[in-house]
Amino acid sequence: MGKKVTPRQKSECLWGWIFILPTVIGLIVLNFIPIFQTVWQSFFKTGDFGKGNIFVGLKNYDKVFHDGEMWQSLINTLKYAIVEVPFSVVIALVLAVFLNRKMRGRDAFRTIFFLPMIAAPAAIAMVWRWLYNSEFGLLNHILGTHINWISDTKLAIYSIAIIGIWSVIGYNMVLFLAGLQEVPRDYYEAASIDGANGIQQFFSITVPLISPTIFFVLVTRVIASLQVFDLMYMIMSTNNPALKYTQSLVYLFYKYSFTQGNKGYGATVVVVLLLIIMIITAIQMIAQKKWVHYS
Amino acid sequence: MSDINEKKSDHYASMKRKQTIVNVIIYAILIFTAITMLVPFAWMILTSFKTVGESTQVDPFIIFPSRWRMDNFVTVIKTMSFPKLYWNTLLMIFLRVLCAVLTSTFAGYAFARLEFPGKNLMFSLVLLQMMVPVQIFVIPQYVMVSKLGWINTIWGLLFPGLVSAFGTFLLRQAYMSLPKDLEEAARLDGCNIPQTFIFVMAPLARSSMVALGIFTAVFAYKDLMWPIIVCPDTNSTTLASALAKMQGQFAVNYPQLMAAAFIACLPMIILYVIFQKQFIEGIATSGGKL
Numbered sequence: 001m002g003k004k005v006t007p008r009q010k011s012e013c014l015w016g017w018i019f020i021l022p023t024v025i026g027l028i029v030l031n032f033i034p035i036f037q038t039v040w041q042s043f044f045k046t047g048d049f050g051k052g053n054i055f056v057g058l059k060n061y062d063k064v065f066h067d068g069e070m071w072q073s074l075i076n077t078l079k080y081a082i083v084e085v086p087f088s089v090v091i092a093l094v095l096a097v098f099l100n101r102k103m104r105g106r107d108a109f110r111t112i113f114f115l116p117m118i119a120a121p122a123a124i125a126m127v128w129r130w131l132y133n134s135e136f137g138l139l140n141h142i143l144g145t146h147i148n149w150i151s152d153t154k155l156a157i158y159s160i161a162i163i164g165i166w167s168v169i170g171y172n173m174v175l176f177l178a179g180l181q182e183v184p185r186d187y188y189e190a191a192s193i194d195g196a197n198g199i200q201q202f203f204s205i206t207v208p209l210i211s212p213t214i215f216f217v218l219v220t221r222v223i224a225s226l227q228v229f230d231l232m233y234m235i236m237s238t239n240n241p242a243l244k245y246t247q248s249l250v251y252l253f254y255k256y257s258f259t260q261g262n263k264g265y266g267a268t269v270v271v272v273l274l275l276i277i278m279i280i281t282a283i284q285m286i287a288q289k290k291w292v293h294y295s
Numbered sequence: 296m297s298d299i300n301e302k303k304s305d306h307y308a309s310m311k312r313k314q315t316i317v318n319v320i321i322y323a324i325l326i327f328t329a330i331t332m333l334v335p336f337a338w339m340i341l342t343s344f345k346t347v348g349e350s351t352q353v354d355p356f357i358i359f360p361s362r363w364r365m366d367n368f369v370t371v372i373k374t375m376s377f378p379k380l381y382w383n384t385l386l387m388i389f390l391r392v393l394c395a396v397l398t399s400t401f402a403g404y405a406f407a408r409l410e411f412p413g414k415n416l417m418f419s420l421v422l423l424q425m426m427v428p429v430q431i432f433v434i435p436q437y438v439m440v441s442k443l444g445w446i447n448t449i450w451g452l453l454f455p456g457l458v459s460a461f462g463t464f465l466l467r468q469a470y471m472s473l474p475k476d477l478e479e480a481a482r483l484d485g486c487n488i489p490q491t492f493i494f495v496m497a498p499l500a501r502s503s504m505v506a507l508g509i510f511t512a513v514f515a516y517k518d519l520m521w522p523i524i525v526c527p528d529t530n531s532t533t534l535a536s537a538l539a540k541m542q543g544q545f546a547v548n549y550p551q552l553m554a555a556a557f558i559a560c561l562p563m564i565i566l567y568v569i570f571q572k573q574f575i576e577g578i579a580t581s582g583g584k585l
Contacts, residue, residue, distance in 0.1 A: 013410075013412065015409060017411060017413075019402055019405035020402045020417055022398045022401070023398045023399065027421065027424055029439075030454075031427075032423070034431065034432045037434070095325070098324065098325055107571075109329055112332050113328065115564075118563050119564070121519060121535070122535040122536070122538040123538055123557075126542060127553065127556060130342065130553065131338060136549075138338055141353070166332070174579040230520075233520075233539065257433070258437075270428070270431050271431070273430065274427060
């Protein structure tokens with residue numbers, strides 16, 4: 001028994017561990033242990049005046065189930081995701097197809113569409129808040145309306161989703177452009193000889209061939225949109241009547257943990273978020289078998 | 296015979312006409328989208344030069360300021376200590392990029408090319424970190440930072456970025472796609488493992504390191520929640536979180552808010568315009584490789 005350990009193997013083991021050590025220590029301290037700490041924390045309640053940790057078992061989870069604010073924020077988050085993801089993905093895909101050929105201004109368009117991606121969300125949100133201003137905002141002026149974009153309890157979450165779409169289209173588009181480069185040109189030539197028009201080509205060639213990219217963008221966008229925070233935090237002031245109908249799960253997490261100092265309940269919210277993300281991602285993984293074609 | 300030819304050319308002409316119409320529609324959509332992308336930025340810049348009176352004038356609605364005043368910028372720079380904010384942001388970005396690229400380059404290589412016991416188990420740590428929403432780390436990381444006394448310091452801002460699971464994954468992919476012969480050749484020439492890595496392999500992964508660097512920088516710059524939590528003090532925080540603070544302070548003085556937003560966005564926009572290709576490709580290749 002026992003294979004002989006060559007000096008080379010010894011050396012690989014030594015250097016392998018030396019090379020990964022900083023990363024592994026960092027991941028364990030910063031990420032691995034904190035996962036358990038957060039789950040553990042969710043069984044505690046922070047005492048009055050932010051002092052002390054009182055073990056309450058599953059009470060926080062029981063509270064979550066009966067917490068109207070929590071359910072409302074789950075609905076808000078899902079509404080946001082249901083609007084932001086499909087629109088940003090479809091618009092980005094169409095734009096990518098338009099730009100995926102030799103044409104004048106291609107690079108300029110790409111640069112402009114990507115621009116929101118490099119601006120700080122804090123600044124973007126401030127600008128949009130100003131555009132949305134009901135009295136003096138540019139948007140109401142152009143449309144000739146008097147809509148309360150961000151204080152109408154029914155509308156506000158969609159107004160925020162529009163900012164989300166606007167911010168992320170360029171990013172999705174660039175990912176699609178990279179995917180489109182892998183599609184061989186002759187497929188399109190063959191199809192147009194057969195008389196397929198652009199729209200037919202889009203559905204019968206482009207979509208199936210880049211379905212892995214579409215799937216990737218969808219999964220990552222869904223996960224990211226369920227974690228939306230910046231826009232709500234920046235757009236909705238605490239006295240906005242629509243706040244209740246726009247605050248996302250992560251916003252609640254922030255509010256409970258750091259504004260109200262109840263880290264136990266905040267931890268519970270984030271554990272619930274983790275479970276929701278896992279379930280939705282698992283559903284997507286199962287559904288992909290029906291429509292994603294890996295070559 | 297000539298009849299058929301005529302029909303053919305007719306058909307050809309109509310195809311061509313159709314193509315032109317399609318092209319016009321495509322350009323119209325692209326230009327409309329481009330305008331939609333640019334208008335918020337343009338409006339930010341225009342408003343930042345207006346007085347409050349001009350910005351709230353609705354009848355008639357004015358697009359351009361009557362004079363290009365610098366007043367808002369002067370006020371905002373006086374109240375906000377922007378040099379400090381720039382410095383904090385820059386330092387945080389620099390340290391995060393340095394840490395991420397350095398640790399990931401080493402770890403990525405080991406995970407891609409070296410065989411050692413425990414490798415797969417350790418790599419599952421990397422995957423686990425990437426699968427879990429980041430908010431799950433926030434409370435314990437905050438507790439650690441406050442125990443270390445790093446609240447309102449640059450070390451607090453850097454803390455979650457000390458290592459990068461994503462970077463490790465990205466660099467591992469990069470090393471895996473490199474040919475094996477180079478390593479073999481280096482080894483036959485008598486290079487040991489660190490020499491092979493530093494002189495042969497690491498330089499070949501340079502483009503991925505640059506991509507990771509840009510990716511890390513942009514997302515560090517955009518990050519809002521962590522700096523709000525860990526650096527609540529307006530002098531020790533980043534541009535993004537200072538803007539959030541400021542919004543409460545200046546309430547409805549939109550020209551001043553827009554001036555501040557403009558100042559905060561400007562350096563990244565300038566860098567982007569100069570290095571647009573690297574930016575787009577860096578973020579796309581990193582983002583797409585997950």
